[in-house]
Amino acid sequence: xxxxxxxxxxxxxxxxxxxxxxxxxxxxxxxxxxxxxxxxxxxxxxxxxxxxxxxxxxxxxxxxxxxxxxxxxxxxxxxxxxxxxxxxxxxxxxxxxxxxxxxxxxxxxxxxxxxxxxxxxxxxxxxxxxxxxxxxxxxxxxxxxxxxxxxxxxxxxxxxxxxxxxxxxxxxxxxxxxxxxxxxxxxxxxxxxxxxxxxxxxxxxxxxxxxxxxxxxxxxxxxxxxxxxxxxxxxxxxxxxxxxxxxxxx
Numbered sequence: 001x002x003x004x005x006x007x008x009x010x011x012x013x014x015x016x017x018x019x020x021x022x023x024x025x026x027x028x029x030x031x032x033x034x035x036x037x038x039x040x041x042x043x044x045x046x047x048x049x050x051x052x053x054x055x056x057x058x059x060x061x062x063x064x065x066x067x068x069x070x071x072x073x074x075x076x077x078x079x080x081x082x083x084x085x086x087x088x089x090x091x092x093x094x095x096x097x098x099x100x101x102x103x104x105x106x107x108x109x110x111x112x113x114x115x116x117x118x119x120x121x122x123x124x125x126x127x128x129x130x131x132x133x134x135x136x137x138x139x140x141x142x143x144x145x146x147x148x149x150x151x152x153x154x155x156x157x158x159x160x161x162x163x164x165x166x167x168x169x170x171x172x173x174x175x176x177x178x179x180x181x182x183x184x185x186x187x188x189x190x191x192x193x194x195x196x197x198x199x200x201x202x203x204x205x206x207x208x209x210x211x212x213x214x215x216x217x218x219x220x221x222x223x224x225x226x227x228x229x230x231x232x233x234x235x236x237x238x239x240x241x242x243x244x245x246x247x248x249x250x
Contacts (some may be wrong), residue, residue, distance in 0.1 A: 022093040023238075024189045026132075029062070029240065030062075030133070031239040032062070033237045034058065034059040036234020038057060039052065040053050040054070040055060040230035043229065046226035050082060050083060050084065053079030059072065059160055068122070069120075069123070071120055072119075074117035077128040078246070079111065087169045088161075088169060090215055091115065092215075101159055106156040106161075108161070109151075110152075111150040111152065112148075114145070115146055115152045116145045117144055119142060120140065122137055122138055123137070123138050124136070124185060125137075131189055133238075134180070137181070137183050137196070138181075139180065139181040145206060147174070148171055149201050151169060167210055175205045175207055175226075178202070178203045178204075183197050184200055185236070191219070195234065198233075201228070202223075204227075206226050
């Protein structure tokens with residue numbers, strides 16, 4: 001019986017050594033958690049409303065031994081380059097300003113806010129340097145893009161722009177999006193240096209979701225095509241089972 005247990009233990013150890021392979025010399029299954037930054041330029045209808053923006057994003061992917069990737073990512077859009085900023089003209093007095101409840105001219109500023117999230121799939125093209133798990137990545141997917149104009153009254157209380165009234169001016173829009181990315185994934189042999197960088201293109205088919213625009217005195221039913229071109233870069237945490245370096249049998 002002792003010999004049988006010893007044999008089973010040895011067989012289990014050998015099997016485990018074969019199931020755990022090194023990232024240095026083999027393509028492996030791994031979970032990938034990432035965080036990154038994108039600098040984006042708008043085009044299409046979006047360029048009439050906003051200038052360049054930034055996005056902070058997080059992602060999760062599962063990489064198969066075949067170097068296929070499946071996962072999801074999402075990011076928060078923000079910027080201060082607002083071109084469509086004349087929606088409050090009806091609230092302005094003769095001097096061109098908006099008066100708050102204390103009779104002072106309000107300090108009103110505009111910002112871009114939004115998010116993008118998607119489900120994605122991709123393929124890694126590796127040339128085995130520094131290992132078979134690093135290389136050129138081709139990615140694509142579908143999701144949702146949303147954006148709006150954030151209206152802030154700095155240090156003032158403006159009854160005409162309270163929380164509910166702002167909704168009539170903020171141009172909240174969202175819709176189905178498609179995206180493509182080409183870039184590079186790098187996983188270090190020692191699990192320390194792991195990063196990605198690349199170019200991304202987002203196409204979104206959006207509509208205004210507010211029931212009424214106060215300044216236009218109607219509902220905006222325009223079908224929009226919003227485009228974003230971006231440069232992405234970030235850090236990744238790969239999670240996988242490492243191969244043991246040495247085996248001892250007694």
